[in-house]
Amino acid sequence: MALLEVENLHAGYGRIEALHGISVTIEERALSALVGANGAGKTTLLRAISGLRPATRGTIRFADRDITRLQPSARVRLGIAQVPEGRQVFPGLSVEDNLAMGGYTRNFRDVAEGRERAFALFPMLKERRASAAGTLSGGQQQMLAIARALMSKPRLLLLDEPSMGLSPLLVAEVFRVIADLKASGVTIFLVEQNAQAALRIADRAYVIETGRTVLEGSGGALMADERVKSAYLGL
Amino acid sequence: MAEFLQILASGLTVGAIYALIGLGFSMIYNTSEVINFAQGEFVMIGGMVTVTLYAGGQIPLAVAALAAIGITALVGIAVERLAIEPAPQNNLTTLIIITLGVSITIRGLAEVVLGKNFYHLPAFSGDTPFDLAGAEVTPQAFWVIGSLIAVMLALAWFFNRTRLGKAMLATSQNRMAAELMGINVKMILRLSFALSALLGAIAGVLTAPITMTKYDVGVMLGLKGFCAAVIGGLGTATGALFGGLLLGVSEALAAGYISSSYKDAVAFIILLGVLFFLPEGLFGRARGERV
Numbered sequence: 001m002a003l004l005e006v007e008n009l010h011a012g013y014g015r016i017e018a019l020h021g022i023s024v025t026i027e028e029r030a031l032s033a034l035v036g037a038n039g040a041g042k043t044t045l046l047r048a049i050s051g052l053r054p055a056t057r058g059t060i061r062f063a064d065r066d067i068t069r070l071q072p073s074a075r076v077r078l079g080i081a082q083v084p085e086g087r088q089v090f091p092g093l094s095v096e097d098n099l100a101m102g103g104y105t106r107n108f109r110d111v112a113e114g115r116e117r118a119f120a121l122f123p124m125l126k127e128r129r130a131s132a133a134g135t136l137s138g139g140q141q142q143m144l145a146i147a148r149a150l151m152s153k154p155r156l157l158l159l160d161e162p163s164m165g166l167s168p169l170l171v172a173e174v175f176r177v178i179a180d181l182k183a184s185g186v187t188i189f190l191v192e193q194n195a196q197a198a199l200r201i202a203d204r205a206y207v208i209e210t211g212r213t214v215l216e217g218s219g220g221a222l223m224a225d226e227r228v229k230s231a232y233l234g235l
Numbered sequence: 236m237a238e239f240l241q242i243l244a245s246g247l248t249v250g251a252i253y254a255l256i257g258l259g260f261s262m263i264y265n266t267s268e269v270i271n272f273a274q275g276e277f278v279m280i281g282g283m284v285t286v287t288l289y290a291g292g293q294i295p296l297a298v299a300a301l302a303a304i305g306i307t308a309l310v311g312i313a314v315e316r317l318a319i320e321p322a323p324q325n326n327l328t329t330l331i332i333i334t335l336g337v338s339i340t341i342r343g344l345a346e347v348v349l350g351k352n353f354y355h356l357p358a359f360s361g362d363t364p365f366d367l368a369g370a371e372v373t374p375q376a377f378w379v380i381g382s383l384i385a386v387m388l389a390l391a392w393f394f395n396r397t398r399l400g401k402a403m404l405a406t407s408q409n410r411m412a413a414e415l416m417g418i419n420v421k422m423i424l425r426l427s428f429a430l431s432a433l434l435g436a437i438a439g440v441l442t443a444p445i446t447m448t449k450y451d452v453g454v455m456l457g458l459k460g461f462c463a464a465v466i467g468g469l470g471t472a473t474g475a476l477f478g479g480l481l482l483g484v485s486e487a488l489a490a491g492y493i494s495s496s497y498k499d500a501v502a503f504i505i506l507l508g509v510l511f512f513l514p515e516g517l518f519g520r521a522r523g524e525r526v
């Protein structure tokens with residue numbers, strides 16, 4: 001069953017349109033990947049799904065509900081969480097408070113439970129629980145950003161270039177976490193510059209160019225596609 | 236020595252008022268990056284509404300003061316909702332000019348409705364001064380400084396212990412990420428205006444028995460509060476606190492030992508000096524850190 005259906009979506013920044021009619025279908029419990037060059041509109045698409053950028057045309061349906069005009073907070077309550085590009089942790093808040101903010105739409109018991117789950121998933125966060133998030137390393141901040149998004153117990157997790165700027169070791173760690181999350185039943189929409197790694201674990205994948213979908217298929221099919229190979233896999 | 240203590244006491248009292256006003260500037264600046272030049276009008280409304288409601292003793296002073304503070308907080312929300320929110324959010328200069336317009340409008344309305352007279356409010360606990368090592372300190376001075384301490388403690392509790400306070404901090408550190416957490420950022424902005432107005436009104440009520448109040452007292456007090464916030468470091472509570480106290484004491488020293496006609500110049504001299512050597516203010520963090 002499709003959890004998220006984006007249809008003919010147009011969105012942008014003021015008079016600049018960045019998405020010119022994108023359609024994406026994300027199946028429940030699947031891992032869908034989105035690949036595209038810098039400036040193609042990947043971040044804008046995730047922002048539109050979370051409600052940070054208004055859709056100027058088209059519809060977004062989540063769990064059979066039209067959410068095109070909903071406030072961001074309402075979308076979080078329905079179960080959409082995002083790990084934004086560049087981590088965007090709250091630098092002056094402690095690790096623990098960052099997690100609490102992730103659970104802002106949840107009650108205190110859920111927050112306490114979520115925090116324990118986050119500490120089990122990333123023991124490093126437990127050690128640094130009282131540190132200001134701004135003092136964490138880039139990799140630690142990425143783990144915190146993922147843990148923070150999970151605090152709202154999302155049905156759909158949007159990940160915007162989670163491996164960006166990380167060392168190869170940490171990239172592997174991030175992809176392991178993503179695979180674990182998928183196995184635990186979370187639906188994932190993964191935006192990646194690391195097309196190879198993303199397509200390998202993706203059930204379904206989309207390639208966008210300048211705000212339009214140009215290719216879609218299973219992860220394996222796109223990996224074998226000549227155009228994808230030359231443009232995104234450097235083969 | 237007694238003379239010095241006398242000057243210090245009055246400087247700290249005035250400085251505490253500046254600190255309260257400066258805290259209001261910093262709070263709004265933190266959540267919205269707007270420098271709210273209507274902050275002084277909140278001070279005026281707090282004092283003038285208290286005087287009007289009190290009406291020479293028909294309503295208990297405490298009731299009048301609390302009502303005035305509440306009304307001012309509502310005015311703060313209205314300012315955000317009616318003047319800031321509808322404006323284009325991508326141009327800070329426009330927003331700051333709007334606050335100047337709001338300030339002029341509120342002052343004009345106050346002049347029409349409440350008149351141009353000076354008003355006086357009785358001191359909360361009488362006028363018999365205490366003797367502190369030879370310096371005479373009025374009970375109102377204790378009210379002012381005690382209120383500042385209470386406000387600082389309340390703010391520390393709000394920002395460190397409550398979910399709403401932390402959401403406000405989160406919004407000021409990264410508005411987009413705050414939205415992604417499901418924090419209602421618009422509501423947080425309104426709340427920051429309400430709290431700033433509340434702080435301004437408290438300053439206005441506290442100072443009315445000391446300096447008298449009038450429809451245009453907000454101009455100078457707002458400016459001094461702004462200087463206090465910038466000297467200490469705009470956006471930091473410690474900065475507003477120490478910036479205010481430093482400013483108040485410096486003014487009192489200048490008035491006491493040089494001439495009272497230099498009093499107002501002191502604020503601007505310190506401001507320029509601090510900005511020249513420490514552009515972020517005494518307790519300011521580098522701009523980049525705020526994100």
Ligand SMILES: Nc1ncnc2c1ncn2[C@@H]1O[C@H](COP(=O)(O)OP(=O)(O)O)[C@@H](O)[C@H]1O
Pocket residue numbers: 013016018036037038039040041042043044045
């Ligand atoms: N804040 C912004 N204001 C104006 N234009 C923007 C903004 N952010 C992105 N854009 C433009 O929108 C287009 C898509 O950008 P983006 O969604 O960030 O691409 P990607 O994430 O695929 O690199 C680009 O042309 C970019 O220049």
Ligand SMILES: [Mg+2]
Pocket residue numbers: 042043044085
């Ligand atoms: Mg991007």
